[in-house]
Amino acid sequence: MSAFSLAPEQSAWCAELRELAAKRLGPLADEGEPGRVNRPLLAELGRLGLLARLFGSGALDLCLMRESLAQACTEAETALALQGLGAHPVHAHGTPAQREHWLPRVADGSAVAAFALSEPGAGSDAAALALAAEPDGDGWRLTGAKCWISNAPEADFYTVFARTTPGAGARGVTAFLVPADRPGLTGSALEMLSPHPIGALGFDAVPVTAADVLGETDRGFAVAMGTLNLFRPSVGAFAVGMAQAALDATVGHTSRREAFAGRLMDLQAVSHQVAEMALRTEAARLMVYAAASAYDAGAEDVPRRAAMAKLLATETAQYVVDAAVQLHGARALRRGHLLEHLYREVRAPRIYEGASEVQRGIIAKELYATARKEAR
Incomplete structure (x- = not known):
């Protein structure tokens, strides 16, 4: 297609x-x-x-x-x-x-899954994670903490990334499948700006074995990045969906709302802003679809495209929702209004699965790597 x-x-x-x-x-x-x-x-x-x-x-x-x-x-x-x-x-x-x-x-839907990568001291810098997987007989003991983990502490199992080789950076991380009932695994919920099931996890010598490894030992960073490359464009799709909802609400409101002897849509300042909201939403949507299609086609530049899609779409959604609130006025700030809900929801995607600054870093890295390759 x-x-x-x-x-x-x-x-x-x-x-x-x-x-x-x-x-x-x-x-x-x-x-x-x-x-x-x-x-x-x-x-x-x-x-x-x-x-x-x-x-x-x-x-x-x-x-x-x-x-x-x-x-x-x-x-x-x-x-x-x-x-x-x-x-x-x-x-x-x-x-x-x-x-x-x-x-x-x-x-x-009978089992709840969670992706446990972020830590108190290693969020966007995922290669710096410190959760230790210490050798113990034929397996390991996990000791440390995870934070900002969606579905924690209520998930039934966690995909956990831990350091099996100290000092090896991204090459010393292993992915483990850890059921929630493992001894030594505890969790607590965190209250956020927009209520979500999210929490922190504590690992007190949690036992894992080779049967719990996902992929290969010391190759877990590739598991994490492969997952994020798939899901980053879809974070952009989530953002586009919120932007479209805000845009639709704004078109409806400005078509009906009477002010200054006419409707809001008759004011050029309003109609041009709505046009800008639509323009940016559609541009973000196209970039998301292009990144997803590139992933499905096995293209080499998926990391760059995925980063661009997430960056543009989440930043666009923030702009569109904010503009929608402005055009609706005080009614949009009432608890229970669609835009009040979206205003709280739209902020987090610019941070999770790689903050906007991280996406810019990925884009620049990929651009310079391509330039060096073409210069050879």
């Missing part, structure tokens, strides 16, 4: 997802407790077949799901994305036994 347009069946599927999000998932999201894993919502995502689709479709399908759900129910979008992020390393690098035990339960 073209990276710049969707086939009719894809557009119809997106419309179906938006309707499902509004009519079936939204009510379940409303019944959930803020800041806690919503297991009924996950179960419904499983019944609809959306969680299983995480393991059988490519990056573009993932982006279409996240964008469509985000337009109508950000809670459903986030629940789906976190299942995919936590379980993708198991799907891509797990042993047959690991996949057989966990993936069907992830797909039906």
